Amino acid sequence: GAGVSQSPSNKVTEKGKDVELRCDPISGHTALYWYRQSLGQGLEFLIYFQGNSAPDKSGLPSDRFSAERTGGSVSTLTIQRTQQEDSAVYLCASSLGYTTGELFFGEGSRLTVL
């Protein structure tokens, strides 16, 4: 597809389980962002990848959260030992990086931790 693709669209898990959320950015986009959006709230920055540079992990809320980006394309956000407060929509966005400021968002992965 032409847009940012995220999977799964919905994930229900039990407290303490690990989850992986996947993001397929737009082809050719060098920058990739993960944001978290709790119900009715704003966008909380989590992590940013730009090309081959070291990622900006300053927004990750705890060491249970990690993300990687393989081959400069697909990214996976992993949450270990999930807690109920991790329930949110996780949004991925990509952009062309330094040539433009526009972020293209996926539709998000809704995570519910029971």
Add this chain to the structure above:
Amino acid sequence: QQQVKQSPQSLIVQKGGIPIINCAYENTAFDYFPWYQQFPGKGPALLIAIRPDVSEKKEGRFTISFNKSAKQFSLHIMDSQPGDSATYFCAASSNYGQNFVFGPGTRLSVLP
């Protein structure tokens, strides 16, 4: 200093009204100020953006006003329609799009 403040939190207007959403920032290194529109169940999408070398930008019914000295910018929606009902986020970034900072959002309802 990285924060972007946004008000109001929610806004209700009648069809045809002109809702105004205001944002303020502290970091003078910000050089790109976009507005994103988000419908329920969807990701945010870029609506309009401005750089600090101009004081106003208009695209269709949407206008950004920018006051560099006051470090404030606002979104005006002319002739608002029920289809404009959404959550609007202002944002700011520096270094050509790196390190985006989003405001907390404004939930707009346009009544028919």
